[in-house]
Amino acid sequence: MEINREERELxxxxxxxxxxxxxxxxxxxxxxxxxxxxxxxxxxxxxxELTQDIFIDFIEALRxxxxxxxxxxxxxxxxxxxxxxxxxxxxxxNILFSRIPSFIVxxxxxxxxxxxxxxxxxxxxxxxxxxxxxxxxxxxxxxxYIDGVRIKEISERLRMNFKATESLLFRARKNFIKVFKNxx
Numbered sequence: 614m615e616i617n618r619e620e621r622e623l624x625x626x627x628x629x630x631x632x633x634x635x636x637x638x639x640x641x642x643x644x645x646x647x648x649x650x651x652x653x654x655x656x657x658x659x660x661x662e663l664t665q666d667i668f669i670d671f672i673e674a675l676r677x678x679x680x681x682x683x684x685x686x687x688x689x690x691x692x693x694x695x696x697x698x699x700x701x702x703x704x705x706x707n708i709l710f711s712r713i714p715s716f717i718v719x720x721x722x723x724x725x726x727x728x729x730x731x732x733x734x735x736x737x738x739x740x741x742x743x744x745x746x747x748x749x750x751x752x753x754x755x756x757x758y759i760d761g762v763r764i765k766e767i768s769e770r771l772r773m774n775f776k777a778t779e780s781l782l783f784r785a786r787k788n789f790i791k792v793f794k795n796x797x
Contacts, residue, residue, distance in 0.1 A: 620684050628675050638684060639668055645685075646692050653696045663699060667692045742793045750785035757782060 626634035646667055651660040670691050678687065743751050756762040756770070768778035 617683075621680055624675065624678065624680070624684065627672070635672070638671075642685060642688050643668070646688055649689065649692055650696060654699060659699070663692075663695050667695050670695065738793070738796060742789060742796060745792055746785065746788055749781060750788055753778070753782050753785050754789060 623634050623638065627638065643664060647660060647664045650663050650667070651657065654660045654663065667688065671688055674687075674691065682690070743754055746754070752771070753767060756767050757764070762770070764778055764782065765775060767782075768775045771778060771781075773781070
């Protein structure tokens with residue numbers, strides 16, 4: 614969808630640091646962006662924070678904007694990506710923190726919850742650790758925690774009985790924790 618002349622002029626003003634133009638865009642789109650984020654994230658404060666981040670990302674992305682979509686489409690695209698990133702981040706934390714013994718979780722919280730390591734570094738580290746594990750551990754960890762496959766289905770796919778699959782998953786997690794802890 615091609616952007617209309619009025620929106621193009623508005624965006625050009627924002628690029629030239631016109632605060633009134635930016636405030637106009639914020640006032641016009643903030644309620645609908647917040648409503649969208651809130652519908653996806655069941656946490657009011659987090660939804661407010663993400664909405665603010667979306668507008669910051671919008672400002673930063675304007676230098677690369679090619680006027681190929683409307684402001685609304687552009688903002689909602691940023692919002693969608695921000696929400697997906699947040700959901701992935703939460704899923705990674707849940708995977709790590711719900712499966713790791715509490716004494717390790719406490720030591721990791723300092724690093725991850727304080728966001729000393731950003732999401733991409735964490736994803737890369739998890740990927741490196743998984744890649745360093747034996748092949749059967751890699752397969753079962755990816756199936757269970759990345760693809761979200763249930764243990765029963767994993768046992769069917771791997772042609773193993775349920776207890777053997779649980780045991781393999783336990784050993785894979787234990788090995789993952791050991792390697793992950795040594796990489797900190």
